[in-house]
Amino acid sequence: MRYLPLTDTDRAEMLAAIGAGDIKELYKDVPADVLLDQPVDLPFHAGELEVERQMAALAAENVSAGSVPFFLGAGAYRHHTPATVDHLIQRSEFLTSYTPYQPEISQGTLQALFEFQTQVALLTGMDVANASMYDGATACAEAAMMACRVTRRNRVVLSGGLHPHYREVTQTNARFMGLTIDALPANAEGGENLSEHLDDETACVVVQNPDFFGQVEELSVLADACHAAGALLVVVVTEIVSLGAVEAPGNMGADIVAAEGQSLGNPMGFGGPHVGLFAVRERFLRQMPGRLAGETVDVDGRRGWVLTLSTREQHIRREKATSNICTNSGLCALAFTIHLSLLGEAGFTKLAALNHAAAVTLAGKLAAVPDVEIVNDAYFNEFTVRLPKSAAQVVDALADRHILAGVPVSRLIPDDPAVDQLLLVAATETARPSDMDAFVSALAGVL
Amino acid sequence: MANSIPDTITGHRGLQLEEPLIFEQDAPGRTAVDLPEVPEIESRLGNAARKGEIGLPGLAEPQVVRHYLRISQKNYAIDAGMYPLGSCTMKHNPRLNEKMARLPGFADIHPLQPEKTVQGALAMIDLCAEWLKVLTGMPAVAMSPAAGAHGELTGLMTIRAALEDRGDARKRVLVPESAHGTNPASAHMCGYKVEAVPANEAGRVDLAVLKERLGDDVAAIMITNPNTCGLFEDEIVEISAAVHAVGGFVYCDGANFNAIVGRVRPGDLGIDSMHLNLHKTFSTPHGGGGPGAGPVVLSEALAPFMPLPYVMHGPDGFQLAEHAGQTDAKPYGRMKGFHGQAGVFVRALSYMLSMGADGLRQASADAVLSANYLAARLNDLLTQSYPGPCMHEVLFDDHFLRNTDVTTLDFAKAMIDEGVHPMTMYFPLVVHGALLMEPTETESRESLEQYIALVRGLTERAKAGEAASFHDAPKYAPRRRLDETKAARNPVLRWQPPIDQAAE
Structure with a gap:
């Protein structure tokens, strides 16, 4: 053997x-x-x-996204990953090392994590970021629980624009922690007034931007309302590439950002492993879950990095820890940081612009199909389409025509007639004009 | 500045190349990704468009490649040598697993594609689940937890859901003192009060004390078996029976399942729920801290409460249960986005198919044999904490270092200079100055002999009064001992531009 x-x-x-x-x-x-x-x-x-x-x-037996016109998003996105990323993350020294508990022989992982933390803080506009969580949904749940620790309050308001999986994971955790969740109904049309749901028991409001339906919002007014009520604003980002074009949550007043980083460096991979990003204001640092790489010096005075502030963590604090997380998404975080290093400021912002342009172009083509309506007025690379019939049936019929058309909202929000005809459509830099044309003409054929 | 080393002009030392941060190599406008021109469109970002710069550095591809290659060379790795971290199971990570995970039919599929377009992926998860159920002798498995601690939480939530379903809210979870820190942390996140159970003189759960602590408000015991002292809980059947007798459940931390795969089925031990660390027992790589996967096997009593989603066998092939209404069961909720760590399942399944029922059984035996061989060859010099055969890891305490002025930490750092990753130090907490060694089944005899010679040699040096050389160690690593107090007292957790640059 x-x-x-x-x-x-x-x-x-x-x-x-x-x-x-x-x-x-x-x-x-x-x-x-x-x-x-x-x-x-x-x-x-x-x-x-x-x-x-x-x-x-x-x-x-699977239809891979690269083999057909492909327009799915809803929290997992198809982007092109440079060949360099996968080559580098497969270096044995990264792939087959453990958590960097012996810093003298783990400087590679630690330096990469320090750079990752810096990149995440820059993208989100926050002070500090941790060394990763499992995924965006679990990061969201951790953010809600952290907000309750910080504010010593127990009520969490979830926007109806929050990804249903994120909502469900947060509700599940909250139920066992004895927290109260006020989850607002999903509403693709917008117009949700989250400020009305604040009270003096509210620990935080969790809002996604762009939201589950693709809508992009300016959040400063909401942030001010949260802070006036003594609550925190948690901003969730499921498409991290959006931050190359959309204002950073930190610049709009977010206190905690919980995001999914899969779009950079990581394949969709049928939903995992992905990489949760978690960034906070510095004053909340000690309530933060997860590992942190920090800078220091060795006995010769040379710069180096160690895992630090571990008195927050389970292996020291046990049941009083900020979280039970131990293993995180280290290698996915490495893929993320390498991809972002390759892109740089110029590449990342251009990638975001290409994504936005692809979505705007596709939305224009779809809007020209009779009885098809684009729901959103502001969006990044994903938007919601109202069809004249069941979106799930349309997606099914288009799959038979070798087109992966998008995610029917009913897949994630079942038993709600209001969403039955809504289709989430994403267009990234990987969508060619010919793919869009094939989609549009096939759609016209099945309606 | 702090990076300068006096003995060379460049700061490099031969193949040990110093490497600044990516942020210190920035040239604005430079990129390593060539993208097409952006078509002219009317922006639909509304009033949420980004206004300022992000501050990301620009590098070209050769620089990025060199950057990560250079820093990678500062890492130890299982591919480079023995990594005897007890409880962590640093075994060989087959490259076939990586190749399979990168097949476009697994890597390039979206979790919300129509089920008819991902039948192979659902079949893969189902097959992986089937192997895990047969190996553990358990009827059900929740595949979605992302890692061991996440699996613990899932298992406990399942238990609490089952208890609540029978109208039997309970308050306490019993956790042995030697448990991983994740155990009490998970129990707390599940809303339970944690109560420690001491070990007996043989390093096992003290059954008599356990029985005293049991009562009808105990939801579960969280037991690790084999435990973190590397010992099989020989009274596990009695422990399970005692917990069941008061209406509680037995949760098992399966981090050490690798000692008994193919030889003992947890289902035969009265265990109701156990997580499996696919990144330990089933060879998927640790990747510098993750990702892992922590599927949780469940007994008949717990199976109906399993969290969503899961794969079902339907009339037209495999289906996903993603919502409570799609099943007759009583799922308590959802633990994670999408369907779990599919990419990790591909790797673990590739490993299980490679090893087979016979190979997995042999691997457990070889892991146990290798640990006992270390014990036999070292216990005349070191102090093994508990007598008798161990399982896949052997625990020593620091009594053998008494009066040497060498601590467990010093000993570990001296191992670094010898080119071996240290064993787990200071864990478990139940012995003084623990040294927990787990060789795994993938070390050759030659490798074990070198390790034994190294540990014996260092022990002899320590006992010969050469403490100073230990205090200085490591001398040959990319960095010498790092100031962890400084890191914690004045946390620097991100790069900041130098002040003069920031002022521009």
Whole structure:
């Protein structure tokens, strides 16, 4: 077996050195009646070629996004990732290292995390960012719980424009923590007045920008209202590329930003692993969950980095920790930071502009289809379309025509007749004019 | 400034290349990505358009490649050498797993594509789940948790949901003192009061004390088996029975499942719920801290409360249950966006198919054999904390360093100079100055012998009074000991432009 270096001779000699007759003696603490004598009922080992064939056969049963015109978003986006990113993250030193608990021999990971934290802080317009969370949805839940710790209040208001998965994860966590969630109804038309829902028990308002339906808002007035009520403003961003064109949440008064970073460096990968981004105002630093890389010097006075402020964390503080998170999304964060380093200011803002232009172009083409209406007035690279019939049926019919048209809102918000005909459509830099034309003409054909 | 080293002009030392931050290599306008011109459009950003600059540095591709290559060379890695971090299971990460995860049919698919366009991905998750269920002897598995701690939380929430469903709200969760810190943190996040259970002299849960602490307000015990002392909880069946007798559930931290895969099924031990660290037991890479995956296996009693989403077998193929209304069960909620760490499942499944039922069973045996071999070859010099065979890791305490003026930390730092990653230090907390060594099954005999020689050699040096050399260590790493107090007292958590530049 190719992953097992010990030979039978090694095993025999090692057992002899231990003074054991056979391997069973080493399992003597296991009750005899539960120790299996035989392998379990699963196939035996296989060579690379056989495994590759089996896995490739499963992969071949999926329609990959690159093989068809593709317009899905709703929290996971298809972007082009430079070849350099995947090459670098597969370097053994990054891929096969552990959490940097021994900083003298982990400076590579630590420096990359320090740079990642800086980039996330810059993008979001916040003071500090952590070294990543599992994904955007769990980051959102952590942000709500953190706001309750900071304000010592228990009520959380969730905008109806929050991604339904983010809402559900936050509600799930809140229920067990004994927090009160006031989740406003989803409403693609906008017009939600979150300020009306503030009271003196409110720890925070959680708002997504661009929101689940693609709508982009200026949030300063909401931020002021939150602060006047003694509450925090949590801003969620599910498409991080938007921050190359849309004002940073920190510049609009956000106190905590919880975001999904998949768009930079990471494949959609059927939904994971992705990378949660988490950034806060400096005064809330000690209530922040997750790992932090910090700058210091070694005994020779040379600059270096360590994991720091770990008295917030579970391995020191146990049940009093700010979170139970340990393993995070380190390698996805590395992919994110490398992609952003490649882009730089000029590349990132241009990428955002290309995304916006693609969406505006596609929206124009779709709006020309009879009975199709674009719902949003302001958006980035994703918008909501009202169709004259069930969006789920349209998506299904278009999939049969080899077009992945978007996400029917009913997929995430079931049993609500008001959203039945709404389709979320995203267009990134990967959408070609010919893809858009194929989509538009096929759509006209199925309506 | 602080980066300068006196002995070379450049600051480099041969192949050890100093590398500034990307932010210190900025030339405005430069980029490593060539993008087409942006078409003329009418902006639809409304009043939310970004007004100022972000402040990202501009570099060209060769500079970016060199930057990350240089900093990568400052990392130790399992591909470079033995990484005996107890409880962390740093085993070989097969490259086949990486190749499979990058097949476009897995990497380039969206989680919300129509189900008929992702049947292979759903089949992959289902097959991965099937292997995990058979290996653990459990009837159900929640695949969505993102990591071990997330799995713990999922398992406890499932337990609480099941208890509440029978109108039996409980208050306490019992956690052994030797548990990972994530255990009490997860129990707290689930709304429970955490109560510690001491270990007995043999390093196991003290069954008598446990029974005293049990009562009808105990929701669960969180037990780690094999435990963090590297020992099998030999009274696990009795522990499970005692907890069940008061109506509680048994949660098992499965971080150490790698010792017993294919040899013991947790389902046979009375365990109701257990997470599996796919990034430990099933060889997916740690990536400098993640991502992982922490699927949670569940007993019949808990299965109906499993969180969404999950894969179901439908009349026309695989389906996803994404909403409560799609199933007769009583899912308590959702833990994560989309459907879990699909890319990690691909890697773990590739590993399981490669190893097979026979190979997984052999891997557990080799892991246990290697740990016991370290114990046998070291315990005349070091002080093994508990006698008798260990499982996949062996625990020593620092009594062997008494009167040497060398601490566990010093010992670890000296190992760095010898080219080996240190073992886990100061954990578990139940012994003094713990040194927890986990060789895993993927170390060769030669590698084990080198490690033994190194640990013996350092121990002899310590006992010979050469403490000063330990205090100086590491001398040959990219950095020497770093000032962690300074880092925490005056946190610098991001790069800031120099003052004169910021004023421009």
